[in-house]
């Protein structure tokens with residue numbers, strides 16, 4: 001008798017924080033709040049135990065409602081969940097960090113989060129406007145605060161017992177090195193775009209060497225062109241192992257040692273994305289060696305301004321954030 005495949009239950013212990021992150025994560029970047037609550041609730045019901053949130057998504061309260069629903073139903077306990085949220089660019093000034101963190105907790109209806117990330121390394125003009133622009137439409141950056149100043153404010157949250165782990169998002173390897181060198185609490189997690197078309201092997205090597213979990217967003221390539229899920233290497237493996245292309249890409253993410261975030265508003269896909277199984281080693285090798293396409297879909301890493309690059313789908317232009 002073969003033992004059941006446990007890949008979907010993989011948990012990655014945090015070297016620089018408390019607890020362990022479930023490798024299989026559900027992202028809550030969903031524009032409509034009612035759809036957010038419904039999709040998040042479905043994700044929790046099918047087995048996701050890791051939720052990714054952000055003040056920038058403007059729907060933390062809707063995610064909170066989904067969590068409250070499963071807590072009240074008794075199907076999931078708070079301690080079984082790993083919840084991450086993120087500090088937005090307009091709150092980088094150290095004195096704004098704790099109030100922003102508290103506001104996220106209030107909206108999420110939680111008394112702690114498992115991980116708090118700096119959403120991007122770019123500081124915007126401080127204030128309640130998330131997207132401050134000058135008269136010519138240019139983003140107003142805040143030159144008075146450094147990433148290290150903001151990092152130290154996050155360290156204080158951990159020191160004072162308000163959250164279990166802290167990390168960064170949308171950083172380059174260079175920026176990550178700077179923070180690691182200056183930190184008294186090193187980043188537990190780094191969240192960046194990553195998928196078979198953007199494997200970020202150098203960043204992953206650095207993260208492994210320094211005990212940092214690499215959390216891959218857009219693990220399915222955000223459904224944009226060129227469609228990674230239609231890549232012949234991915235579809236060929238999927239056919240061979242009797243799984244879907246999405247399940248192949250997600251299993252690859254976990255087996256190479258990352259956690260991942262995926263998002264869907266469709267119950268069948270949410271279930272599909274949870275039901276991953278271990279790929280044979282030759283499939284892992286084939287994805288690494290047989291795919292030459294290299295595409296970054298999200299430009300946020302260059303500017304701090306959210307957004308997937310629209311390629312063929314004009315509707316992407318309308319998406320509010322990302």
Ligand SMILES: NC(=O)c1ccc[n+]([C@@H]2O[C@H](COP(=O)([O-])OP(=O)(O)OC[C@H]3O[C@@H](n4cnc5c(N)ncnc54)[C@H](OP(=O)(O)O)[C@@H]3O)[C@@H](O)[C@H]2O)c1
Nearest residue numbers: 027028029217218219220221222223246262263264265322
């Ligand atoms: N740190 C950052 O700056 C940042 C930026 C972007 C995202 N994120 C986080 O990462 C999460 C995931 O990002 P993402 O939305 O780009 O993830 P993704 O899973 O790569 O892309 C989601 C897209 O794929 C489709 N999809 C989902 N499951 C599928 C399946 N099994 N087969 C085919 N298509 C499928 C979805 O459409 P349907 O809804 O129609 O199924 C949706 O259009 C976000 O929710 C957010 O939490 C962080």
